[in-house]
Amino acid sequence: MSATLTPGSLRGVKPATATRPVEKRWERVAPYGYVAPFYVLFLVFGLFPLLFTFYVSLFDWNPIGDKTFVGLANFQQLAGDPRFWNALRNTFSIWIISTVPQLLIALILAQVLNSAYLRLANFYRMAMLLPYITSVAATAIVFAQLFNRDYGLLNWFLGLLGIGHIDFMSTALGSHLLISVMVIWRWFGYNTLLYLASLQAVPRDLYEAAAMDGAGPVKQFINITLPSLRPVIVFTVIMSTIGGLQIFTEPLLLSNGTLTCGTARQCQTLSLFLFEQGFGSFKFGYGSAVGVALFAIIVVVAFINFLLSSRLGKKA
Amino acid sequence: MNTPSRTPLSSLSRRHLLGLAGLAGGLGLTACSSGSSGSGDPNTFDFWSFTGINQKDDVAAYKKLAPDVNVKLTEVGNAQETAQGLTTALAGGKVPDLVLIQAGDLPKFMKNPGNFTDLKTLGADDVQSEYVDWVMKQATAQSGEIIGIPTDVGGMGVAYRTDLMAAAGLPTNRDEVSALWPTWDDFIATGQRYTQASGKAFIDNAATTVFLQAVSQGEEQYYSADGKVVYATNPIVKQSFDLGLKAIAAGITAKLESFTDGWNAGMAKGDFAAVAAPSWMLGSIRSAAPDTEGKWDIATIPGGSGNWGGSYLAIPARAANPKAAWTYISRMQSPEQQLQHFIESGSLPTTPVNYDKPELVDHTDPFFSDAPTGKIFTQAVLGLKPFVNGEYNTEISTELLNGLNGVEGDGAPAAAAWDTAVKNIKTAIGA
Numbered sequence: 001m002s003a004t005l006t007p008g009s010l011r012g013v014k015p016a017t018a019t020r021p022v023e024k025r026w027e028r029v030a031p032y033g034y035v036a037p038f039y040v041l042f043l044v045f046g047l048f049p050l051l052f053t054f055y056v057s058l059f060d061w062n063p064i065g066d067k068t069f070v071g072l073a074n075f076q077q078l079a080g081d082p083r084f085w086n087a088l089r090n091t092f093s094i095w096i097i098s099t100v101p102q103l104l105i106a107l108i109l110a111q112v113l114n115s116a117y118l119r120l121a122n123f124y125r126m127a128m129l130l131p132y133i134t135s136v137a138a139t140a141i142v143f144a145q146l147f148n149r150d151y152g153l154l155n156w157f158l159g160l161l162g163i164g165h166i167d168f169m170s171t172a173l174g175s176h177l178l179i180s181v182m183v184i185w186r187w188f189g190y191n192t193l194l195y196l197a198s199l200q201a202v203p204r205d206l207y208e209a210a211a212m213d214g215a216g217p218v219k220q221f222i223n224i225t226l227p228s229l230r231p232v233i234v235f236t237v238i239m240s241t242i243g244g245l246q247i248f249t250e251p252l253l254l255s256n257g258t259l260t261c262g263t264a265r266q267c268q269t270l271s272l273f274l275f276e277q278g279f280g281s282f283k284f285g286y287g288s289a290v291g292v293a294l295f296a297i298i299v300v301v302a303f304i305n306f307l308l309s310s311r312l313g314k315k316a
Numbered sequence: 317m318n319t320p321s322r323t324p325l326s327s328l329s330r331r332h333l334l335g336l337a338g339l340a341g342g343l344g345l346t347a348c349s350s351g352s353s354g355s356g357d358p359n360t361f362d363f364w365s366f367t368g369i370n371q372k373d374d375v376a377a378y379k380k381l382a383p384d385v386n387v388k389l390t391e392v393g394n395a396q397e398t399a400q401g402l403t404t405a406l407a408g409g410k411v412p413d414l415v416l417i418q419a420g421d422l423p424k425f426m427k428n429p430g431n432f433t434d435l436k437t438l439g440a441d442d443v444q445s446e447y448v449d450w451v452m453k454q455a456t457a458q459s460g461e462i463i464g465i466p467t468d469v470g471g472m473g474v475a476y477r478t479d480l481m482a483a484a485g486l487p488t489n490r491d492e493v494s495a496l497w498p499t500w501d502d503f504i505a506t507g508q509r510y511t512q513a514s515g516k517a518f519i520d521n522a523a524t525t526v527f528l529q530a531v532s533q534g535e536e537q538y539y540s541a542d543g544k545v546v547y548a549t550n551p552i553v554k555q556s557f558d559l560g561l562k563a564i565a566a567g568i569t570a571k572l573e574s575f576t577d578g579w580n581a582g583m584a585k586g587d588f589a590a591v592a593a594p595s596w597m598l599g600s601i602r603s604a605a606p607d608t609e610g611k612w613d614i615a616t617i618p619g620g621s622g623n624w625g626g627s628y629l630a631i632p633a634r635a636a637n638p639k640a641a642w643t644y645i646s647r648m649q650s651p652e653q654q655l656q657h658f659i660e661s662g663s664l665p666t667t668p669v670n671y672d673k674p675e676l677v678d679h680t681d682p683f684f685s686d687a688p689t690g691k692i693f694t695q696a697v698l699g700l701k702p703f704v705n706g707e708y709n710t711e712i713s714t715e716l717l718n719g720l721n722g723v724e725g726d727g728a729p730a731a732a733a734w735d736t737a738v739k740n741i742k743t744a745i746g747a
Contacts, residue, residue, distance in 0.1 A: 062427075063403050063404070063406070063407035064403055064406040064407055064425070064431050065427060065428040081743065082743060083743060083744075144577065145577070148577060148578060150572075150578050150581070150582070150587075151577075151578065151581050167725065167726070170725055170726035170727070171726070256573070256575075256576050256577075260714070260718060262726070263718040263719070263721045263725065263726055264718070264722050264726065264728065266726075279400055279403075281708075281710075281711060281744070282403065
């Protein structure tokens with residue numbers, strides 16, 4: 001059907017040209033059909049809620065009452081709301097306390113698990129995943145009992161040593177530590193396995209060659225391991241950033257279900273604050289504004305982390 | 317018919333958090349298409365209730381009264397989850413014909429009465445005088461619509477351990493114990509005597525056992541009669557808060573927040589001798605400390621009256637079958653049925669005509685040394701006056717309770733507690 005066909009070529013190929021364009025068009029369209037299920041779901045459950053959140057954040061929106069357009073007033077209020085800044089501080093504090101040790105532990109464990117001398121290596125590798133596949137709620141119940149002020153195992157032990165009981169959830173630092181320990185416990189295995197998989201892809205002869213040239217374990221680690229792991233480190237750092245800044249379940253469960261997470265909001269994260277405003281106080285507009293702020297913060301932080309972690313070991 | 321009326325912001329029990337956790341990423345606040353429960357069958361209606369209050373029994377009883385009516389009961393979740401589910405439904409989903417709402421969640425819905433059927437249009441005018449006046453008033457909007465019919469109340473008493481009292485050289489007989497604390501100051505003084513003699517805490521915590529009860533005795537609480545926010549200037553709120561601080565300073569509290577694991581464990585271990593107990597709390601005590609059967613008794617609350625909790629039945633405005641739902645309410649919440657329900661389940665009627673019936677007055681509970689629970693708890697309800705609730709009751713009460721719990725458990729300075737709480741409320745509600 002193409003207009004570029006010369007009259008001469010038209011003869012003899014007529015039957016083919018009658019069907020081929022249809023097939024071609026179908027072939028051009030079909031791939032979109034194959035990927036459509038994901039994008040349709042993404043549109044419905046990803047993009048639409050995201051855009052709708054932006055829209056709602058411009059309103060004073062009571063789900064069962066009035067919806068008044070207020071422009072950027074919610075964001076203005078947010079900027080002057082001490083609860084928001086407190087939640088932001090808590091979120092960053094918990095994120096840093098949980099992510100940095102977690103990734104370092106994972107890196108070291110991956111090295112150990114990669115050792116050729118390790119017996120039962122597969123058993124240890126699989127065991128790493130146990131905390132990850134355990135339900136958060138179950139983990140939280142165990143942690144809450146371990147760290148309980150009056151009847152917790154840890155405090156019982158401290159009592160035996162003559163140290164007074166510590167009420168972890170009552171202070172900002174204590175609650176952040178406890179939440180972080182739980183996050184680390186849950187996620188270190190996952191990251192270890194990611195690092196391990198990547199480590200196993202590093203050619204052995206690189207290490208052998210380095211050893212021949214007299215490079216010790218530390219030098220090998222810095223000059224071979226780190227650069228080889230860079231892509232996966234970037235990935236884990238970004239994923240931990242996204243997960244860590246959205247942390248919700250752990251503080252909620254450890255504080256016995258209080259949305260303020262403690263009497264002085266000492267461990268209330270941004271997600272908890274969002275939920276408190278949206279579903280506790282029926283302020284969907286203000287809650288959405290928190291959500292938009294959280295979104296922006298995560299994008300910025302993840303980007304900074306991407307820049308920093310992709311420079312890791314680059315000089316090698 | 318009762319579950320603990322805990323403020324939605326401050327507490328949810330752990331098993332309900334599994335569901336809550338699923339909402340972690342949830343900001344998909346979509347407004348779905350509107351619609352109502354489709355069936356046009358006049359003999360079928362949807363009923364949303366919450367777990368733990370055994371509405372199945374009521375529905376089964378109704379089946380006997382009205383065999384041809386089909387009640388589709390759904391237990392949505394705990395009280396807060398049911399209220400959240402209702403919110404979502406009202407915002408634009410399929411609404412039930414009948415819904416049970418806990419008293420603590422009611423003020424948020426009362427702000428927008430248009431979401432519900434005015435029960436006056438169905439005949440509530442004729443029956444509203446059968447219910448305790450202040451309970452009824454909580455379900456009556458400023459503009460006069462009646463939104464709900466009260467199914468039960470949480471009349472207050474003080475549950476105390478007779479064995480622990482005796483060990484501390486205090487009386488154990490419920491009348492003598494009641495006589496120890498006509499006022500809250502006497503209550504705290506008794507606590508000090510107990511603590512001096514036993515070396516142990518007298519009550520679980522100051523926030524719920526002292527402050528919350530003392531403030532509920534006010535004719536005006538967080539809102540004035542004309543609906544203005546007055547928590548900051550209302551003397552009873554400040555006095556109640558100071559009573560809480562006084563109890564903490566006296567060292568008679570066990571620093572155990574209500575309904576936490578530590579609270580349950582402390583109850584079983586006898587770490588405190590007394591706890592403010594609304595009628596529904598008896599079940600919590602029974603399950604937290606089953607080995608203490610017969611060692612408890614119930615005295616009257618200082619000040620003589622109080623309420624904590626209770627529930628209401630309401631009909632959404634978009635209900636498909638409001639008439640069937642109203643017939644259910646009017647038959648199941650009649651004084652006769654409420655008395656029957658009390659005999660079967662122990663939940664307190666909201667109909668004062670029952671309060672001197674022998675079935676209620678003579679009812680005793682062996683777990684609590686055969687205390688006449690029906691009599692003690694209903695007397696506490698009668699002493700209360702109608703008061704006005706408002707949209708932000710939960711936020712106000714949460715911050716005040718947090719203030720006291722902060723001083724008691726987290727070492728926050730007592731001198732600044734009130735000002736901090738007021739400042740936090742101002743931030744939260746802007747008034």
